[in-house]
Amino acid sequence: MLNHDKNITIRQGHFKSNSWDVQLSQPDIGPGEIEAVTAVLTSGWLSLGPRLGDFEREFAAYTGVKHAIAVNSGTSALDLILKTMDIGPGDMVITTPFSFIASANCILFQDAIPVFVDVDSKTQNIDLDLVEAKIKEIRRNEPDQPKAILGVDVFGRLADWERLEMLAEEYDLKLIEDGCEALGAQNNGRRAGAFGDACAFGFYPNKQITTGEGGMITTDDDRIAERCRCLRNQGRSGSSWLAHSDLGYNYRLSDINCAIGLAQIRRVNEILMKRDYVAEMYGRRLADIPDITLPGEPDTGSRSWFVYVLFLDDPSLERDQVLAELMDHRIQVSNYFPPIHLQPLYRQRFGFREGDFPVTESLARRSVALPFYGNMGWSDVNTVAQALESVFGIVPEPQAVLSLAGEMK
Ligand SMILES: *Cc1c(COP(=O)(O)O)cnc(C)c1O
Numbered sequence: 467m468l469n470h471d472k473n474i475t476i477r478q479g480h481f482k483s484n485s486w487d488v489q490l491s492q493p494d495i496g497p498g499e500i501e502a503v504t505a506v507l508t509s510g511w512l513s514l515g516p517r518l519g520d521f522e523r524e525f526a527a528y529t530g531v532k533h534a535i536a537v538n539s540g541t542s543a544l545d546l547i548l549k550t551m552d553i554g555p556g557d558m559v560i561t562t563p564f565s566f567i568a569s570a571n572c573i574l575f576q577d578a579i580p581v582f583v584d585v586d587s588k589t590q591n592i593d594l595d596l597v598e599a600k601i602k603e604i605r606r607n608e609p610d611q612p613k614a615i616l617g618v619d620v621f622g623r624l625a626d627w628e629r630l631e632m633l634a635e636e637y638d639l640k641l642i643e644d645g646c647e648a649l650g651a652q653n654n655g656r657r658a659g660a661f662g663d664a665c666a667f668g669f670y671p672n673k674q675i676t677t678g679e680g681g682m683i684t685t686d687d688d689r690i691a692e693r694c695r696c697l698r699n700q701g702r703s704g705s706s707w708l709a710h711s712d713l714g715y716n717y718r719l720s721d722i723n724c725a726i727g728l729a730q731i732r733r734v735n736e737i738l739m740k741r742d743y744v745a746e747m748y749g750r751r752l753a754d755i756p757d758i759t760l761p762g763e764p765d766t767g768s769r770s771w772f773v774y775v776l777f778l779d780d781p782s783l784e785r786d787q788v789l790a791e792l793m794d795h796r797i798q799v800s801n802y803f804p805p806i807h808l809q810p811l812y813r814q815r816f817g818f819r820e821g822d823f824p825v826t827e828s829l830a831r832r833s834v835a836l837p838f839y840g841n842m843g844w845s846d847v848n849t850v851a852q853a854l855e856s857v858f859g860i861v862p863e864p865q866a867v868l869s870l871a872g873e874m875k
Contacts, residue, residue: 493671493839496733499725515721518721524728524732531685533690536724540568540673540681542715544572546683547683557578558604558608558611560616562617564585569646590620590621601637615633617643618646618647647673651769659684663685665683665684669681669723676727677726680719699717744840744842748851750870751851752851757779776836786801789834792857805823
């Protein structure tokens with residue numbers, strides 16, 4: 467049961483640890499990945515080698531785009547996309563406050579201004595009616611127009627890209643997809659990565675596929691692709707190693723990382739199917755717990771499972787206490803996501819306050835991210851479910867759990 471006297475510490479991170487019976491996440495690394503890394507190391511060609519081009523080509527083919535450009539993180543991918551779109555000081559970029567902080571920080575990197583728009587409580591993605599109202603409001607009242615929309619496929623569920631693309635067209639805005647959480651999600655035959663002018667992916671170990679650290683830019687636009695290749699590699703654009711035409715960066719991804727990514731993208735269907743199955747096990751095992759909303763429904767198109775986040779329906783329940791109690795049961799959980807506009811950096815710079823984006827704030831106060839990774843088995847799911855039941859003071863129907871166990875194993 468909830469114990470209200472305890473100090474709450476939320477221990478975080480995505481590393482192997484003996485503190486937990488079930489970890490928040492784990493990468494899905496097979497023998498192929500290990501072999502591939504060894505092959506790069508013995509080849510002596512550790513960066514800008516053959517694995518880079520192979521990883522990019524196969525990633526582009528999977529996401530259904532013309533170009534994929536590998537970089538050293540999802541954050542670098544977002545940074546380069548905005549830079550190649552010439553988003554600069556004072557430019558307004560419309561985006562969501564319910565996301566991982568990098569999707570807004572990349573706007574600050576350009577000294578541009580994030581214009582937050584609240585989300586839809588059911589999809590947790592940016593609310594398109596509010597986006598349209600915001601664009602109209604800015605056009606009426608400000609001398610400048612917004613320059614771009616940066617949409618996020620939060621928790622792996624696609625934003626409404628058809629409508630975003632119509633808005634971008636109508637109001638002449640650049641459109642950026644942050645698909646870092648959505649590899650493999652698809653709608654009407656198009657996969658995450660193929661929406662907007664360009665998309666960013668990240669390969670941190672808790673993402674669907676990992677390279678240790680890493681990221682990817684996908685685009686059909688030749689100019690964006692060429693500029694990103696130049697900027698990730700110190701502003702080099704010709705064949706000469708010491709000729710620099712642009713102010714560039716070192717955002718390169720080593721061949722060691724690319725080899726892991728290549729092995730991962732070659733078995734992405736298997737990786738995603740395992741995650742789908744874990745989500746299904748959770749959905750069925752947790753279905754009878756009252757007063758929580760599971761992440762199963764509703765969907766626009768299909769989703770790619772990144773995390774398993776449920777919401778407490780009763781806003782007076784102390785969510786942080788629930789997290790602390792789960793951690794006492796040795797279940798590693800998290801509070802995805804604290805609103806970006808309420809982060810100290812954003813409060814100080816822009817004066818945001820509680821109440822500015824009420825839907826985001828309500829979701830953020832009620833969210834519980836459970837352990838989620840493809841190699842979870844039924845017993846892990848059941849351990850998490852038992853801890854939840856114990857925290858909520860619920861006694862499950864033993865016969866129902868037994869028969870599910872027989873079905874799912
Ligand atoms: C993970 C993530 C990023 C950043 O990726 P890194 O590789 O960690 O830099 C950006 N946006 C979203 C929504 C993410 O989930």
